[in-house]
Amino acid sequence: MLKVPRALYAQMLAHVIGCLPEEGCGLISGFPPQMAAGDPVSTQVVGWYQARNIAGSAKLYTVDPGDFLRADRQAQSEGCEIVGVVHSHTHSDPYPSPTDIEQAPDPSWHYMIISLRHPDPTVRSYSISGAQVQEEPVILVD
Amino acid sequence: MSVEVRLPTVLRVHAGGNSSVSLDVENLRELFEKLTELYPAMAGQVVTDEGSFHRFVNVYVNDDDVRYLEKLDTKVRDGDVVTILPAVAGG
Numbered sequence: 401m402l403k404v405p406r407a408l409y410a411q412m413l414a415h416v417i418g419c420l421p422e423e424g425c426g427l428i429s430g431f432p433p434q435m436a437a438g439d440p441v442s443t444q445v446v447g448w449y450q451a452r453n454i455a456g457s458a459k460l461y462t463v464d465p466g467d468f469l470r471a472d473r474q475a476q477s478e479g480c481e482i483v484g485v486v487h488s489h490t491h492s493d494p495y496p497s498p499t500d501i502e503q504a505p506d507p508s509w510h511y512m513i514i515s516l517r518h519p520d521p522t523v524r525s526y527s528i529s530g531a532q533v534q535e536e537p538v539i540l541v542d
Numbered sequence: 543m544s545v546e547v548r549l550p551t552v553l554r555v556h557a558g559g560n561s562s563v564s565l566d567v568e569n570l571r572e573l574f575e576k577l578t579e580l581y582p583a584m585a586g587q588v589v590t591d592e593g594s595f596h597r598f599v600n601v602y603v604n605d606d607d608v609r610y611l612e613k614l615d616t617k618v619r620d621g622d623v624v625t626i627l628p629a630v631a632g633g
Contacts, residue, residue: 427630455631463630465600465607472627481551481561485630499633505598506552506628 401442401537402484402510402525404428408448409540413521415450416488416514423461425487426450427468428510429475442539443510446480447471453487460499461487484510484525491517494524496533504528512538543620545573550627556583570601571614573624588626589614598629 408428416424429447449471452464463485475481489497494515496504504511507529514523527534547563554561558581567573578585588599593614595601601608602625608616618624 425630460633461631465627465629468600468627468630469602469605469625472625485632487632497633499631503598503629503631503633505630506550508551511632 401539402512403442403444403539403541404512405445406540406542408445409523411448411450412486412512412514416486416516417521419453419488420516421458421490422456423453423458423488423490424450425453425461425463425485427463427471427482428484428486428512429471429478429480430483431480443483444541445483447475447478448486449474449482458490483508484512486512486514489513489515489517493517494522496526496528501528501531501533510536543568543618545618545620546623547573547577548623548625552628553584553587553626556587557581567618569614569618570603570608570616570624573618574614600627600629601625602627 427449428445430443430445451467453461454464455462472482494513510525511528512525514521523538525536525538543566544564545567549557549561565573565576567576574589590596603616603618603622
């Protein structure tokens with residue numbers, strides 16, 4: 401389960417909408433599950449770091465490596481670490497594409513996808529390990 | 543000469559769970575050789591058998607991407623921080 405503060409989700413949404421017609425992307429920080437006392441199965445997102453999509457595409461994204469470095473440093477300075485990536489699907493549903501699965505860098509990460517296919521955006525999150533894709537609930541919290 | 547190497551979560555499983563390692567080295571080639579000596583499972587994770595960086599990792603010395611420096615021949619100094627991050631992409 402991924403718990404996302406509503407305020408951060410609003411920022412994610414504003415960013416990916418602002419990136420149209422290209423895909424938008426960014427990184428999220430949180431505490432590894434073993435550090436989340438009393439609630440080991442969920443990850444609380446505590447930070448959102450918008451990033452440039454250097455692929456500059458409506459169908460692909462590549463997080464700007466420099467933006468990743470800055471996000472990583474910021475997260476560490478706040479005592480947490482990068483725990484996942486957010487990207488938008490501009491014309492498809494919020495399910496991992498073959499490219500998303502093939503290029504997923506870390507099996508411990510959360511892969512949030514925001515679909516802008518329909519007027520009302522939809523968000524889902526997954527763990528991706530090799531070819532194994534497991535959806536996890538996304539809970540917006542205050 | 544001590545250099546701190548920061549490892550991304552995906553590589554920590556190959557390094558005894560450590561998030562960072564301090565090494566006494568003079569350049570990145572030596573750094574990755576020592577890292578592999580300490581943690582044999584790190585072999586091939588960052589540097590290919592052909593001796594170049596994998597295209598799906600980015601390596602920084604402090605704020606500088608080593609692809610724009612001297613790659614594996616990049617010199618490091620006491621107090622430098624080497625950060626390894628995965629490339630993040632999809633569709």
